[in-house]
Amino acid sequence: MTQGRSIRLFLVDGTPHGLLTAEIMNWTGHVLTGPRGKLSELVQRPECGRTGVYFLVGPDAENSARPQVYIGESDDVGKRLKQHNRTEEQGGKDFWEKVCLITSKDQNLTKAHVKYLESLLIQQAQKVGRCTLNNNTRHDYIGLPEADQADMAFFLEQIRTVLPVLGFEFLRDASRPPSRDTVEGLAGDTSEVRESPRFRMTLPKHGITAYGQETEGEFFVLEGSQARSAWVGPAHGYQRLHQQLCEEGVVAEGGDGLLRFTRDYAFSSPSAAAAMVSGRTANGRAEWKREDTGQSYGEWQDELVSEAAGADADES
Template sequence: MTQGRSIRLFLVDGSPNGLLTAEIMNWTGHALTGPRSRLSELVKRPECSRTGIYFLVGPDPDNTARPLVYIGESDDVAKRLKQHNQPEEKGGKDFWERVCLITSKDQNLTKAHVKYLESQSIALTTAAGRCGLKNGTAHEYINLPEADQADMAFFIEQIRTILPVLGFDFLREAATKPVHADSSANTTLPSPTFELTLPRHNITAKAQEVDSDFIVLAGSQARTEWVGTDGGYKGLYDQLITDGVLVEGEGKFCTFTKDHAFSSPSAAAAVVSGRSANGRISWFVEGSKTTYGEWQAQQVECETIEAAEDIAQ
């Protein structure tokens, strides 16, 4: 069973919409985040004068279903953020709405460290596939001693832990092994396979739930075009076509070329169906008439009964 962690959050001005700092016990890293509208206050913070890595996050104009992210590093983060705040014609970036910067409380991060962290963060973000990346293709920075690489591997794992807590999900590792927890045995068991069929179009898709993701499995099929109304998950459908996740084959359907994580069963059902769909009633446990919603309710009921039995004992 995964061990619990403690994260300390501090609202700098007492407002949940203002500047926020975050720290993990026994980690030398320090996170500072805030909206672009509070940039004038953020750059005055002592953290911004340190060496660090930063993330600029905003909506992706080409796909409303995901954010757009720029990853950078600097010896003087405040200076770089001021440059990014300029209009694009002056070398700035218009898209971002929030910023998160990671520095070290003991100020032991060097320029080489943050260049390595930047390179690794770009590679991991690309692999996760949860956002559009403004950086484009980044070089691999390997000019770091082996011991320092080990230290930075631990450092970046803490970054991947703390960012989702702050509302930034793009660096979270893509799930690869479909499992769900069996709390009574402190083990993990394979998630059931869910199936969605569109008999009229000879389409079948299969999926499994992994952590908070709903994974449509490679080889699953989907409609060859979006037939629903504009908006909703149309942008996501179009993006999967563009990214080559959905490829039109010889039949009258598209095929998933690899496993793909969706934020919900409804998002997955919409892409497969080519229109808005309620995933809780569209997906069925394979080989049964149990919907995803019914299966989920059964899991909650089992946990409640087990908890009551533990209390009684």
């Protein structure tokens, strides 16, 4: 089984919407986050005087389906945040509503470390494609010894682990995890990736067939699946998602008037996946059917819950 992780969260002022710190056991990193309205309190914290990387996060006015993010580094994060708090005319940034900064508890992060880490973070955010980056350019920083590069790669993975816990999803990889067979085939690795049976969704009238699978709590539409070429339903939040995936090349024209998924893509729910395939809102729990038995996604999930509840009852 996959090993669990322990993350310690602390509400600095005792409220869920105030300042928050986070730490992972056996990791030297320290995370501090809070809303822009609490910036005057945040910059007084000792962490803000250290060397670190930070994220400014806010809505994207042109794309409600994703946040806008600026990734930066400084050897005095508090000073940089004060500069960013100015108006656009004064050289600041107006878009952001939340800030998250990562420093080191042992204060061993140097300017060279955070410049390299900033480069990795921007590269990762661009690769994942879950946000609109506010950074104008990315500078590839390679002036770091090999051992330090390995340390920063580990540091990056811890950041990617803790950020979703705090509600920041923009570094979470949208690619599909390796299958159970692949994971168990690795020497010395006994991890287990929970993977559902394959599901199929069909729209016979339009000649559409799509395939999906739930892995690690996300519903993936699989590469090669077909989808409606345009949104045909009433205006909805999923309509912007449909447009976004077309713009990003996640789906592309297949030559038959339909779109095809160019890669596996993760959706937050089977209904979001079904909406993308059908070009209208859809109940994914009913639309997706098991490829082997014809059982709906909802029926399959209910069966899992019933089996788990029955097993608990037997044990007690």
